[in-house]
Amino acid sequence: MSKPPSFEQAKTKREKARAAGMDPNYWYAVELDDALAKGAVQRVTFWGMHVALYRDEFGTLRAIEDRCAHRHVPLSIGVVKGDRIVCQYHGWGYDKDGKLADIPHDLFGMQMPKCKLRTFPVKVRYGLIWIFFGDADRAESVALPYIPDLEGSEPWACVPVDFTVKAHHSMVIDNVSDFTHEFLHRKFKPFADAKLTKLEPTEDAVYLSYDTKVGHGGVTAHFIDRVQADTDHMDLAYQYPYQWSNTGNHIKHWLFVLPIDERTTRTFYLFHFKSFKVPFVPLRFPRQIMAPIIRAANKVHIRPLLVEDAVACEAEQDGWDKHWNQPTAEVNPAVHAFQTLTIKKWEQYLAREAAKGARPIGMAGAGLVSAPLNPKKREAEGEAPAAE
Ligand code: FES
Ligand SMILES: [Fe+2]
The missing domain is CATH 3.90.380.10 (Naphthalene 1,2-dioxygenase Alpha Subunit; Chain A, domain 1)
Known part of the structure; x- marks a missing residue:
């Protein structure tokens, strides 16, 4: 039994529709606003691309590429300190702009590496958290859904x-x-x-x-x-x-x-x-x-x-x-x-990316890996706790 075709291989309209992605250059709801407490972090995924979404200790929501620049451990299993996200493994800390800001161990006489991870615009509206996964410079010109009946004093x-x-x-x-x-x-x-x-x-x-x-x-x-x-x-x-x-x-x-x-x-x-x-x-x-x-x-x-x-x-x-x-x-x-x-919008997005020479979201290397083990869940299941 063969697998359904990819978008590129698809021949019929049905095959294309069932393989198409969605254009990331819109605001997408990713979580309920009250599901993420101060200091909490979780993974959200858009078409195979993983993002670590966290609420810093001051209450601001932040979204950053879910990958530590050191050894690519997902930051979504890390911890929040102040407005930073800190990797669970060796404790490298990233500031609100995604810049590597702290390494808590010996640098062996080396300079602090200059690393910057991609961050994503985040908003809250109608009790939902929204992320713009597309080109960040387009985020402000693309409107979030506006629902007049949910606005105003009544x-x-x-x-x-x-x-x-x-x-x-x-x-x-x-x-x-x-x-x-x-x-x-x-x-x-x-x-x-x-x-x-x-x-x-x-x-x-x-x-x-x-x-x-x-x-x-x-x-x-x-x-x-x-x-x-x-x-x-x-x-x-x-x-x-x-x-x-x-x-x-x-x-x-x-x-x-x-x-x-x-x-x-x-x-x-x-x-x-x-x-x-x-x-x-x-x-x-x-x-x-x-x-x-x-x-x-x-x-x-x-x-x-x-x-x-x-x-x-x-x-x-x-x-x-x-x-x-x-x-x-x-x-x-x-x-x-x-x-x-659905097909037309995905084709338009692919054409724009191709014109820029950029790799579309969700292609090989962009993700589509299973979620990493959550240390707290492992503890709850009776395994040895992860090192602090
Ligand atoms: S893998 Fe993140 S600090 Fe080492
Ligand atoms: Fe129905």
């Missing part, structure tokens, strides 16, 4: 939900905006009888609409404010590299994908709601108590629903890996449009 209620799915990012994108998979959600019924009424591909996005019955299943159906919201219609977009939906200007979501490698995608969903109805009576909950309701809804409805999608995408990945060279049939024109956009 933002809509929103609680992020995140998953890591063992599937290619294009499978996730196909899944969220393609409503032919109503069968999968026969328990929760997030949409029913969907008819595609608009499909509008543009240079940077695919806009689409469905006439569909939204949110008629599960306990949360009773909370949907159908007097104020038109729940017979949904607008969606794959606004590269993000995805969103809007039901009656009342129920919305954004999905931010982090393409980790060819078969792993982390997904961050921001579902947000303008109002919730008190079940069975014509009253609405005050905005202040909506966050706890969403948290409860995430547990009993939204997360289990998204798990159905994640399991389906992982099964699709498995099927693709085994049967990629069998003919496939795709009937939804929206899926063709998503795949065309």
Whole structure:
């Protein structure tokens, strides 16, 4: 059984879509802001490129190439001291600009080596940490996603939900905006009888609409404010590299994908709601108590629903890996449009890198290695503690 082709080897649209990377010259959500305490460091990966993300002891988030200049030990297993990241092995310390600033052992009469590691712009918005993995000088001219409903003095209620799915990012994108998979959600019924009424591909996005019955299943159906919201219609977009939906200007979501490698995608969903109805009576909950309701809804409805999608995408990945060279049939024109956009954006990125003579992200040598052993985890598993 042969492996699916690389992007360069791919012949069909499906093969290309399933092998394409994502253009790193956008802001990508990498972690929940409250998941990283002061002094903590962790690895984040974009298309095979590893970055050590840490919050320094003053509270500032910093991202640096995940590689010590001494012997390439990942800095993500290191420790944070002040605003520096210190390598776990011989204790070489790097300052906030990535410059080697300290070597705590004998230099044998040698000069301190001059080393500078690559650092990455980091921001926080909507409870998420964002990194710009592309050319740093483009970072300020590329906007982070702006969600007006989550801004201002009365933002809509929103609680992020995140998953890591063992599937290619294009499978996730196909899944969220393609409503032919109503069968999968026969328990929760997030949409029913969907008819595609608009499909509008543009240079940077695919806009689409469905006439569909939204949110008629599960306990949360009773909370949907159908007097104020038109729940017979949904607008969606794959606004590269993000995805969103809007039901009656009342129920919305954004999905931010982090393409980790060819078969792993982390997904961050921001579902947000303008109002919730008190079940069975014509009253609405005050905005202040909506966050706890969403948290409860995430547990009993939204997360289990998204798990159905994640399991389906992982099964699709498995099927693709085994049967990629069998003919496939795709009937939804929206899926063709998503795949065309993914391929086009990746080709544009590859062409820009080639014009600069630069090596594209994720190619040989850029990463795609398994995560290093975490010393704390090894200790917890009963192995000898790593040297301090
Ligand atoms: S490998 Fe990092 S200090 Fe030696
Ligand atoms: Fe779904």
